[in-house]
Amino acid sequence: MRNRTILIVDDEPRSREGMKKMLASWASGAYELLTADNGFTALSIVEETAVDLMITDIRMPEINGLSLVAQMKDKRLARQPSVILISGHAEFEYAQQAIQLSVVNYLLKPVSREKLIAAVEDAIKAGEERDRIGLMRKMADPQLMAVAGGEANLSDPVKSAMQYVDEHMGEAVSLKEVADHIHLNGSYFSTLFKEQSGMTFSEYVVRRKLQKAKEMLVKTNLPIAEIAERVGYQTAKYFNKLFKEYETMSPGQYRTEMNKADTEIQK
Incomplete structure (x- = not known):
């Protein structure tokens, strides 16, 4: 059985590694933590690996977080990850687009350890519920x-x-x-x-x-x-x-x- 996988996408090294460190102490080895410093790398990872949850910054060069999520949903992935968006700015337009993309949470920087872990736990539960519904649909005639x-x-x-x-x-x-x-x-x-x-x-x-x-x-x-x-x-x-x-x-x-x-x- 595979470990669940969380992908952290952020072009800022301190932010990216900070979130990884916070989640590593919480996960205690039960989750595989992957990182990407841009949207292109993130897309390659989700195409090759079954990612359960993706945490991505919105403001990134070339492919921003919202575009990354939209492109990911257009792909026929073996598994569509749950998504948490992170932004340094409280912009209503971002929140609106996040809702349209079925993002499970939207956090503002700086993100505290408590808020990050709470959001991750909620996102994982939402993903499990989605999987259970999918399983029931698969069973149904x-x-x-x-x-x-x-x-x-x-x-x-x-x-x-x-x-x-x-x-x-x-x-x-x-x-x-x-x-x-x-x-x-x-x-x-x-x-x-x-x-x-x-x-x-x-x-x-x-x-x-x-x-x-x-x-x-x-x-x-x-x-x-x-x-x-x-x-x-x-x-x-x-x-x-x-x-x-x-x-x-x-x-x-x-x-x-x-x-x-x-x-x-x-x-």
Whole structure:
């Protein structure tokens, strides 16, 4: 597991090394501290290294801090760092641009040790929360998300059918069973469900079961065979086949990948 990385960008040596020294005593080796004396070097570093937090001065020659952040966001980086901007001048225009660039904090020089460390801790927490949200989005099925987003447009029978699927997650739910439950003709219910959800009822059931399985793969240490049973599949072999078809990887690979990502967030 890698250490988290903080990049300090400032063209003034005393300021740059001063911040590094303050953070070094606070970090106690838990963070790798990198420095750059200009924006070009900083861009090279974030392209080659997974930087968690960048602290940059605004007023620098050639590429100023605001331009550096804007250029960094335009790049397809493996990781977009959280950003703290530092300025020697309280200029409202800087603060406005910082907000537009989603900068997490804006500090004025001279920066005290207490304010710097407080800002760094807040920025790291914000980055972790952003990563957790990203992880949840990665876990979420986009088609189920689309259905949930348009829930207000779903009819009561379709909502009842979806609720029935959730309440019988550990069972093999059939279209006829659900149609009977909501007192609709099977053919009519099938057409209604597809019109409103954008997928067949059977596809919805599979996606909903696999979504539940993904949550258990990440949040529990249950064996894959037991997870398959808990979402209504009697054989792990068939569950594995369906999972790979929808997620392009096996349940075991998915668990490994997602747990690795979660460990990086918590580290």
